[in-house]
Amino acid sequence: MSLVKSDENTPLLRGDITSGGDAxxxxxxxxxxxxxxxxxxSVGFTIVIxxxxxxxxxxxxxxxxxxxxxxxxxxxxxxxxASPLFGLWSNHRPRRExxxxxxxxxxxxxxxxxxxxxxPSHKTIHMLLARTFxxxxxxxxxxxxxxxxGATSLKERTSAMANMSACQALGFxxxxxxxxxxxxxxETGVSVNVIQLQVNMYTAPALLAACLGIINILLVILxxxxxxxxxxxxxxxxxxxxxxxxxxxAPEAEDDIDQxxxxxxxxxFFVILFIFAVFETISTPLxxxxxxxxxxxxxxxxxxxxxxxxxxxxxxFVVVKVVSARVGDRPLLLGGLILIFAxxxxxxxxxNQYPKIQWADIQNxxxxxxxxxxxxxxxxxxxxxxxxxxxAWCLFTPxxxxxxxxxSDILIGVGYPTCNVMSYTLYSKILGPKPQGVYMGxxxxxxxGARTLGPVFVSHVYTILGPRWAxxxxxxxxxxxxxxxxxxxKRLVAFSVRHGRI
Numbered sequence: 001m002s003l004v005k006s007d008e009n010t011p012l013l014r015g016d017i018t019s020g021g022d023a024x025x026x027x028x029x030x031x032x033x034x035x036x037x038x039x040x041x042s043v044g045f046t047i048v049i050x051x052x053x054x055x056x057x058x059x060x061x062x063x064x065x066x067x068x069x070x071x072x073x074x075x076x077x078x079x080x081x082a083s084p085l086f087g088l089w090s091n092h093r094p095r096r097e098x099x100x101x102x103x104x105x106x107x108x109x110x111x112x113x114x115x116x117x118x119x120p121s122h123k124t125i126h127m128l129l130a131r132t133f134x135x136x137x138x139x140x141x142x143x144x145x146x147x148x149x150g151a152t153s154l155k156e157r158t159s160a161m162a163n164m165s166a167c168q169a170l171g172f173x174x175x176x177x178x179x180x181x182x183x184x185x186x187e188t189g190v191s192v193n194v195i196q197l198q199v200n201m202y203t204a205p206a207l208l209a210a211c212l213g214i215i216n217i218l219l220v221i222l223x224x225x226x227x228x229x230x231x232x233x234x235x236x237x238x239x240x241x242x243x244x245x246x247x248x249x250a251p252e253a254e255d256d257i258d259q260x261x262x263x264x265x266x267x268x269f270f271v272i273l274f275i276f277a278v279f280e281t282i283s284t285p286l287x288x289x290x291x292x293x294x295x296x297x298x299x300x301x302x303x304x305x306x307x308x309x310x311x312x313x314x315x316x317f318v319v320v321k322v323v324s325a326r327v328g329d330r331p332l333l334l335g336g337l338i339l340i341f342a343x344x345x346x347x348x349x350x351x352n353q354y355p356k357i358q359w360a361d362i363q364n365x366x367x368x369x370x371x372x373x374x375x376x377x378x379x380x381x382x383x384x385x386x387x388x389x390x391x392a393w394c395l396f397t398p399x400x401x402x403x404x405x406x407x408s409d410i411l412i413g414v415g416y417p418t419c420n421v422m423s424y425t426l427y428s429k430i431l432g433p434k435p436q437g438v439y440m441g442x443x444x445x446x447x448x449g450a451r452t453l454g455p456v457f458v459s460h461v462y463t464i465l466g467p468r469w470a471x472x473x474x475x476x477x478x479x480x481x482x483x484x485x486x487x488x489x490k491r492l493v494a495f496s497v498r499h500g501r502i
Contacts, residue, residue, distance in 0.1 A: 046175025078135025087441025106137025277454025339415030393466030432495025
């Protein structure tokens with residue numbers, strides 16, 4: 001009983017131990033290396049995300065926005081393919097092997113990205129391949145999650161997953177910030193003729209990510225050790241270092257995993273990642289159409305909003321660790337989905353005020369009279385702002401007000417991180433004591449698939465049908481997820497609880 005009690009009060013970031021000795025200290029050091037790996041995975045995606053488009057145009061003026069979509073999606077596609085493979089590898093070999101291999105791929109891919117301007121032709125294809133390999137390297141997320149799940153007790157699990165999600169959110173915030181800090185180098189930058197490298201505002205972030213990856217490899221080699229604990233926190237021999245017959249785990253454990261609960265968890269995780277991918281993708285075009293922001297204003301204001309949401313997420317992860325101990329994981333997951341539903345429901349257009357129409361004379365409070373010939377913009381800028389008349393829905397869809405947009409951001413900024421950490425915390429508990437590499441690989445793959453399909457879905461539905469249809473469909477998807485969670489509620493329980501061990 002004293003062991004369980006101490007587990008409840010273990011502050012993971014301080015690395016307090018639950019059963020004493022060097023093994024516990026080593027276990028927490030290894031878990032922190034996993035936190036850092038998750039942080040770098042997030043940084044690897046966001047550190048170049050704001051400069052991909054100008055870099056793409058710099059190396060090939062003929063590149064269009066549709067190809068940009070493929071370049072952005074390439075990361076998620078690579079991660080989706082690699083995650084189950086790295087997960088399978090980690091089940092049968094020491095986790096250092098897939099981790100070092102994946103991080104090395106990531107480092108090499110970032111260096112490749114920094115050189116895509118060099119080939120005489122097909123530069124855009126080289127960029128596409130570079131981002132794909134960066135995504136393949138990020139497939140180690142499955143290994144990271146399975147390691148943390150296997151190295152924490154049942155009571156520690158939510159706190160550990162919340163810490164890991166906080167590191168991921170921190171990477172999401174710092175990635176664009178690092179890119180902005182390196183932008184002072186400018187487009188010309190510095191040339192290193194010996195290795196034919198041009199260090200500028202586009203290549204420097206990728207090179208920085210490669211340097212951080214090298215540090216990550218050293219930490220994995222020098223600090224990471226294989227650790228495993230059972231659901232009570234007692235140390236067991238790592239499955240990766242010995243045969244399954246020698247591990248203190250019931251041989252029928254894998255057969256007893258509730259596969260229906262596993263499938264439902266994957267579906268819920270897909271929906272959660274799909275929703276946030278839609279949210280990320282739609283923010284810039286929606287704000288430009290509805291608030292007549294310029295490109296510069298949209299990048300600046302939405303960057304501030306996304307950074308604020310990132311900080312909000314970190315606070316949510318801290319609160320989640322406390323609240324989940326009192327109310328449990330499932331109620332928090334349900335509450336997060338309800339907040340996401342409310343966030344998108346608030347975004348539905350209403351009223352009789354219409355957005356400013358780009359290339360047209362309008363009256364804001366009446367149905368606009370359209371003239372197809374462009375008019376001079378009202379300000380001195382050459383950039384036209386407002387909702388383009390080519391999008392037919394702009395003519396009859398009411399404007400979404402800034403207050404709606406901000407309120408929605410706040411609600412989704414609380415709901416998404418709650419759902420994110422609760423979904424894979426529940427998932428790891430459902431799987432039980434067996435190695436979780438392959439299962440975590442499928443979970444990561446489902447999330448990567450969602451991040452690939454979400455932008456494609458919303459860009460087509462929003463452009464053709466407008467925000468009313470786009471957000472109505474999203475509300476329907478979230479509502480379906482709430483129904484699924486309610487139907488599966490009694491099955492989404494920890495393996496040990498289901499079998500009466502705890």
